[in-house]
Amino acid sequence: xxxxxxxxxxxxxxxxxxxxxxxxxxxxxxxxxxxxxxxxxxxxxxxxxxxxxxxxxxxxxxxxxxxxxxxxxxxxxxxxxxxxxxxxxxxxxxxxxxxxxxxxxxxxxxxxxxxxxxxxxxxxxxxxxxxxxxxxxxxxxxxxxxxxxxxxxxxxxxxxxxxxxxxxxxxxxxxxxxxxxxxxxxxxxxxxxxxxxxxxxxxxxxxxxxxxxxxxxxxxxxxxxxxxxxxxxxxxxxxxxxxxxxxxxxxxxxxxxxxxxxxxxxxxxxxxxxxxxxxxxxxxxxxxxxxxxxxxxxxxxxxxxxxxxxxxxxxx
Numbered sequence: 001x002x003x004x005x006x007x008x009x010x011x012x013x014x015x016x017x018x019x020x021x022x023x024x025x026x027x028x029x030x031x032x033x034x035x036x037x038x039x040x041x042x043x044x045x046x047x048x049x050x051x052x053x054x055x056x057x058x059x060x061x062x063x064x065x066x067x068x069x070x071x072x073x074x075x076x077x078x079x080x081x082x083x084x085x086x087x088x089x090x091x092x093x094x095x096x097x098x099x100x101x102x103x104x105x106x107x108x109x110x111x112x113x114x115x116x117x118x119x120x121x122x123x124x125x126x127x128x129x130x131x132x133x134x135x136x137x138x139x140x141x142x143x144x145x146x147x148x149x150x151x152x153x154x155x156x157x158x159x160x161x162x163x164x165x166x167x168x169x170x171x172x173x174x175x176x177x178x179x180x181x182x183x184x185x186x187x188x189x190x191x192x193x194x195x196x197x198x199x200x201x202x203x204x205x206x207x208x209x210x211x212x213x214x215x216x217x218x219x220x221x222x223x224x225x226x227x228x229x230x231x232x233x234x235x236x237x238x239x240x241x242x243x244x245x246x247x248x249x250x251x252x253x254x255x256x257x258x259x260x261x262x263x264x265x266x267x268x269x270x271x272x273x274x275x276x277x278x279x280x281x282x283x284x285x286x287x288x289x290x291x292x293x294x295x296x297x298x299x300x301x302x303x304x305x306x307x308x309x310x311x312x313x314x315x316x
Contacts, residue, residue, distance in 0.1 A: 035084025142175020
């Protein structure tokens with residue numbers, strides 16, 4: 001009798017155990033995952049790649065999304081992206097125009113795989129493209145520079161001379177000229193996103209020519225520009241992320257490009273099984289895709305703040 005009871009209990013325990021294993025397997029198979037290929041500058045750029053990583057960390061913590069990433073430090077985007085596809089991630093994300101050719105080659109090879117391309121636009125049906133209205137955010141920076149410059153000379157430093165960076169320049173120019181038609185805007189490109197010494201050299205040159213506010217949109221090259229501007233006792237603006245802590249005596253505010261929010265939203269879409277339709281999504285001020293970090297170091301007057309608020313769409 002006792003032996004029979006033990007057998008029954010053992011069978012019951014086995015059934016429970018089997019059910020648990022099945023449930024765990026089902027949960028695991030339903031858990032979504034994302035593969036991210038950051039920029040060639042890699043993580044630690046205090047900018048674009050770090051912002052993307054931050055968005056997926058939030059998706060992991062709040063939505064339970066798994067993710068893995070690769071740093072194409074030698075430019076091998078296709079190799080790294082293919083590795084992530086082989087790992088079985090539901091969604092592959094690539095940053096910047098540099099990842100586009102590799103992504104399109106793989107999108108053709110794996111037509112059932114979904115991709116998200118940041119900062120460039122693809123026509124492939126399985127690639128969803130996300131771009132930002134950098135000009136709208138940069139215009140806010142330009143307004144501040146134009147309103148507060150004492151030398152009537154401000155500087156813009158671009159990384160590579162490509163459309164997305166030209167868009168930063170365009171918005172900055174518009175803001176400066178709207179606030180101060182007499183101000184001169186110095187413009188130089190470092191032709192690289194990865195040389196902080198080159199960025200410092202260009203910032204030094206602009207300051208020698210009279211710039212008292214410098215706005216670099218140049219990746220790691222821009223970090224050199226920010227630190228040099230601080231060393232020269234002038235003002236600067238960060239870009240992409242809140243870069244205040246990189247030069248706390250110089251950085252007035254930063255133009256935020258919310259790559260983190262864009263990727264978090266894509267992760268939520270993936271989790272809720274919404275379809276990826278290969279559309280082009282543009283994110284500007286209205287969508288919260290660009291904006292400003294807190295203004296520090298200087299205090300805007302109420303009139304200046306009203307001008308800024310109006311430009312943000314929050315004023316009369």
